[in-house]
Amino acid sequence: MSESAGWTExxxxxxxxxxxxxxxxxxxxxxxxxxxxxxxxGRRVLLVEVEGRQSIAQLFDRAPLPYSEERIAxxxxxxxxxxxxxxxxxxxxxxxxMFYNLGFAGRTxxxxxxxxxxxxxxxxxxDVLLTGKVKECVRRxxxxxxxxxxxxxxxxxxxxxxxxxxxxxxxxxxLAKVGPIKTQSDGVVTxxxxxxxxxxxxxxxxxxxxxxxxxxxxxxxxxxxxPGAVLVNRVRPPRLPAHSVTAAADGHVDADRVRDGVRAAGxxxxxxxxxxxVDETVEHAIRLQMEQRAKDKLAEADLxxxxxxxxxxxxxxxxxxxxxxxxxxxxxx
Numbered sequence: 458m459s460e461s462a463g464w465t466e467x468x469x470x471x472x473x474x475x476x477x478x479x480x481x482x483x484x485x486x487x488x489x490x491x492x493x494x495x496x497x498x499g500r501r502v503l504l505v506e507v508e509g510r511q512s513i514a515q516l517f518d519r520a521p522l523p524y525s526e527e528r529i530a531x532x533x534x535x536x537x538x539x540x541x542x543x544x545x546x547x548x549x550x551x552x553x554x555m556f557y558n559l560g561f562a563g564r565t566x567x568x569x570x571x572x573x574x575x576x577x578x579x580x581x582x583x584d585v586l587l588t589g590k591v592k593e594c595v596r597r598x599x600x601x602x603x604x605x606x607x608x609x610x611x612x613x614x615x616x617x618x619x620x621x622x623x624x625x626x627x628x629x630x631x632l633a634k635v636g637p638i639k640t641q642s643d644g645v646v647t648x649x650x651x652x653x654x655x656x657x658x659x660x661x662x663x664x665x666x667x668x669x670x671x672x673x674x675x676x677x678x679x680x681x682x683x684p685g686a687v688l689v690n691r692v693r694p695p696r697l698p699a700h701s702v703t704a705a706a707d708g709h710v711d712a713d714r715v716r717d718g719v720r721a722a723g724x725x726x727x728x729x730x731x732x733x734x735v736d737e738t739v740e741h742a743i744r745l746q747m748e749q750r751a752k753d754k755l756a757e758a759d760l761x762x763x764x765x766x767x768x769x770x771x772x773x774x775x776x777x778x779x780x781x782x783x784x785x786x787x788x789x790x
Contacts, residue, residue: 464788471655475611477619478659479669483690485512487659488612493781494789496536500607504540507587548586584625592645616673624680655685662748674758691767705742
């Protein structure tokens, strides 16, 4: 897996960037950084979440987002990122008002609990409502004919559920043979299965995230959904030259050389401290070998791959801009 296999022209032409990943990989952080990167240079980007966790607001240190498209950040070069937390109930009320002129009746249904009943009776309906709202944002145009958003980034459910979430619209289209629901479902299916959509997967250089990444790629391919890039998060720099890793991982570390090295740096360590450094060197070398195996395994996906570093000070708004700048350097636009 190499940095040369980075962002492609095909990905640049995508208008909907779906971001998924195993829980704990930093999926939402990467989605936010990707939105900032895509907005760089004067573009307008919408960042959408659908899981009701208000993760975007937390990342940007904002109050919980309402069901409206709120300006959440500016990007270098005059771009901007807006954010939307899609709520299934609000989306259904909007849907009823748009297609059935049931604005007042929709509010009555909400009070009666009918909306929850409907989405429980047809579980796929909830996902259709969520993805339908995303589709509307992607396709929306200004009076000039230009799309309102140059790109939409969707912080999607984790890899274990993402294909069901994206492909449930196909099942709903089969259930609804005519009418607005049929039209809405068909429109979502067309978008998600087109070249306008790319599904990016966030991974770590660890066994379980890599396995889930490869499984997700296979499931996306089987569902005729287009995998985009693998975004490898929290990559730590090597502290050993490549030619020393194998020997060090096998425990062959010269304690005298370690002691002489730290003395040359102006430190005089006790024998116990030197022994601790030797142990840490062995552990580091073993980790480097494991990460290399993970990279080799990820390469089997044969997808564009971008690496993002581990941030020593954690993730805040400044860190999001730092990650976005790195993505731009790696070709994201």
